[in-house]
Amino acid sequence: MSDSPQTPSFAALDRVGFPSFDPGTVWLVGAGPGAPGLLTLLGYHALTRADAVIYDALVGTEILQWVPQGALLEYAGKRGGKPSAHQSDISTRLVDLARAGKRVLRLKGGDPFMFGRGGEECQTLAAAGVPFRIVPGITAGIGGVGYTGIPVTHRDTNHSVLFLTGHDSSGTVPAGVDWAAVATAAPVLVMYMAVKNLPAIAEKLMDGGRTPDDAVAVVSHATLPEQSVVDSTLGAVGELAAAGALTTPAIVVVGPTVSLRADVGRYVEQMGIGDVG
Ligand code: SAH
Numbered sequence: 001m002s003d004s005p006q007t008p009s010f011a012a013l014d015r016v017g018f019p020s021f022d023p024g025t026v027w028l029v030g031a032g033p034g035a036p037g038l039l040t041l042l043g044y045h046a047l048t049r050a051d052a053v054i055y056d057a058l059v060g061t062e063i064l065q066w067v068p069q070g071a072l073l074e075y076a077g078k079r080g081g082k083p084s085a086h087q088s089d090i091s092t093r094l095v096d097l098a099r100a101g102k103r104v105l106r107l108k109g110g111d112p113f114m115f116g117r118g119g120e121e122c123q124t125l126a127a128a129g130v131p132f133r134i135v136p137g138i139t140a141g142i143g144g145v146g147y148t149g150i151p152v153t154h155r156d157t158n159h160s161v162l163f164l165t166g167h168d169s170s171g172t173v174p175a176g177v178d179w180a181a182v183a184t185a186a187p188v189l190v191m192y193m194a195v196k197n198l199p200a201i202a203e204k205l206m207d208g209g210r211t212p213d214d215a216v217a218v219v220s221h222a223t224l225p226e227q228s229v230v231d232s233t234l235g236a237v238g239e240l241a242a243a244g245a246l247t248t249p250a251i252v253v254v255g256p257t258v259s260l261r262a263d264v265g266r267y268v269e270q271m272g273i274g275d276v277g
Pocket of ligand 1: 033034058108109110111112113114115116138139140141144191192193194219220221222223224249250251
């Protein structure tokens with residue numbers, strides 16, 4: 001078996017009973033947080049068979065090497081200040097390509113159903129009668145954060161964890177979030193897309209009962225060579241964000257498991273898995 005990028009064989013995978021990727025169907029595949037090894041085997045299987053791949057901004061570029069030569073490769077994300085493609089346009093494109101008889105692979109960063117609009121695309125596909133499959137991925141807020149030595153749960157500290165997004169479709173702090181309730185709902189909060197609004201979010205969490213010395217870690221470019229971690233506190237992190245000191249994309253983790261990185265992260269680093277900052 002060769003693992004050369006030019007000739008991805010993974011031949012033994014062909015003997016695994018993977019579902020067949022049929023023409024005229026759409027597979028929504030989670031690419032994981034970035035490092036190519038974090039794509040699932042089913043995702044890899046599908047990627048090497050796709051006729052059309054529509055991918056998002058946070059998909060690790062190395063993963064795209066497995067798209068077959070001659071396959072249609074389309075970018076559907078936001079980059080370089082340009083506005084992102086409209087969600088309805090992307091969903092319509094998936095339907096059109098499937099109806100043209102393609103094996104359509106919709107490749108999304110992390111997991112398609114974690115703040116990934118996978119649900120919206122599935123609704124459109126379902127309404128159009130296009131068969132589709134979900135291939136889950138490793139989400140940045142669990143696996144990406146875990147790469148730095150921060151577990152999102154630990155029996156000594158938390159029996160629950162809360163995932164939230166720090167901005168809504170208009171880019172502002174989501175009005176639909178009850179911040180006072182969130183502040184105390186779970187010891188550990190994992191926040192996606194939260195850097196821009198972090199000054200306001202940190203204030204709301206403290207207003208809701210979190211203390212200023214709550215540990216915070218900001219994990220940027222998780223699992224990629226440029227991965228970095230900034231350690232802070234709820235009282236101080238808003239200022240760091242406002243000063244532009246935090247790199248995106250980033251996950252912001254609040255709560256006691258952040259401090260475990262001091263023990264766990266050291267060994268992660270020794271194993272050479274990643275730069276733990
Ligand atoms: N579906 C994705 C999340 C998409 S929302 C998932 O499951 O991971 C985009 C947000 O995800 C980014 O703003 C950032 O908060 C987070 N994110 C994605 N990839 C990341 C990475 N490699 N490192 C840190 N944060 C990441």
